[in-house]
Amino acid sequence: MHFPLPTLTEAILLVLVAVSFLLQLWFLLRRVRPLAFYKNKYSNAEFNKPVSIIICAKNEAENLERFLPELLEQNYPEYEVVVVNDTSEDDSDMVLARLKAKYPHLYYTTIPKDRIFRHGKKLALTIGVKAAKYDYLLLTDADCMPAGKNWLRRMVAPFAGQKTEIVLGFGGYNKEKGFCNLLVRYDTFFTAIQYLGFALSSKPYMGVGRNLAYTKQLFVGNNGVKSHSHILSGDDDLFVQQVIRKDNFALSLDQEAHTISIPPKTLRDWRNQKGRHLSTSGYYRAGVKTELAIEPISRQLFLLSSIILVFFNTFAIAAAGLWFLRLVLQLVLWARTAKVLNQGKLFWSVLFFDIIHPWLLLWAKIGTFNRRKSTQWK
Structure with a gap:
């Protein structure tokens, strides 16, 4: 059935389709393509200098015992593991003491609970860095498991490069059943496409604390997290944004360099976690914030305007053709990226989440408005 549209409306829709398609094409080719065709130039690199692994933990007795x-x-x-036990009220101290007896290269310190002074993870991180005795630091979380015995070796290999001061890694989540787990893994995959793709296309802006390495001198020389200590979150992404340059970082995406974390179990847990992460995005550089906003907006405009043109049978072939072209290109690039990040067939989820994911992020962002004064640790 044909529903004629006013010429002006047709023109506006056609312009929207064309402009939003070009923006999407630019994002896919400029930001996603470098990651999809990533080649690990440090696969044979050897770096053997001592390393300090730092973990900040709060009420993580079970995960410390396990991971x-x-x-x-x-x-x-040669390496050490430094655990900062931050005001835990569970059996973390007992677990750490027991493990210390077996592993002499484990060191830990405890921050006592203060009824008046309340702090976030950044204090624990700062204490951990000060306690570290080696010049190269590798950060992860208590609920993260390394992909294998060579995780440390593979993550610090890029330090073999003369100028490397930061190494960005990837941290995924366990695959489990259910919609929430699929969302968690898809969201993590999409976030990795953004920050790793931006980094490979000469616009680095963040890293994730689940799998991140940098030099102690870089942290100390830039006064650590002092410039954003008033912000609850951001011990990883805001610090990386502060110190990263186009020539002082490298990526380590070898599958042995990944970490695997325990995923949130419910949508509410994911929303709270994602909301905390999104709370720092307002402090990103203007250019990064603009581009991160333009991508989902242009995506929604493209999908909506294409559907309207096809539905009203106006320029239907052109709209359907552009939609199909973008979908094929996206699937090809995301399939290759999923292979790089060892995410299997997760890329197929884009067929569903491409439309609803931005709205779920908005839902998580709105949730932060009611928690801005929260003192939650991480």
Whole structure:
């Protein structure tokens, strides 16, 4: 059935389709393509200088018991693991003491609970960096498991480059059943496409604390997290944004360099976690914020205007053709990226989340408005 549209409306819709398609094409080719065709130039690099692994933990006794031995048994000549036990009220101290007896290269310190002074993760991180005795630092979380015994070796390999001061890694989540788990893994995959793709296309802006390395001198020389200490979150992304340049970082995306975390179990848990992460995005550089906003907006405009043109049978072939072209290009690039990040067939989820994911992010962002004065640790 044909529903004629006013010429002006047709023209506006056609312009929207064309402009939004070009913006999407630019994002896919400029930001996603470098990651999709990523080649690890440090696969044969050897770096053997001592490393300090730093973990900030709060009420993580169960995860420390489960995952810390994996970190303490890495295939690397000389390293230490520094755990900052931040005001925990569970059995973390007992677990750490027991593990210390077995692993002499484990060191830990405890921040006592203060009824008046309340702090976030940044204090624990600062204490951990000060306690570290080596010049190269590798950060992860208590609920993260390294992909294998060579995780440490592979993550610090890029430090073999003369100018490398920061190494960006990837941290994924366990695959489980259910919609929430699919959302968590898709969102993590999409976030990685953004920050890793931006970095490979000469616009680095963040890293994730689940799998991140930098030099101690870089942290100390830039006064650590002092410039954004008033912000609850941002111990990873805001610090990286502060110190990263086009020539002082590298990526380590070897599958052995990944970490695997325990995913949030419910949509509410994911929303709270994602909301905390999104709360720092307002402090990104203007150019990065603009581009991160333009991508989902142009995506929604493209999909909506294409559907309207096809539905009203006006320029239907052109609109459907552009939609199909973008979809094929996206699937090809995302399939290659999923292979790079060892995410299997997760890329197929884009067929569903391409439309609803921005709205779920908006839902998580709105949730932060009611929690701005929260003192939640991470």
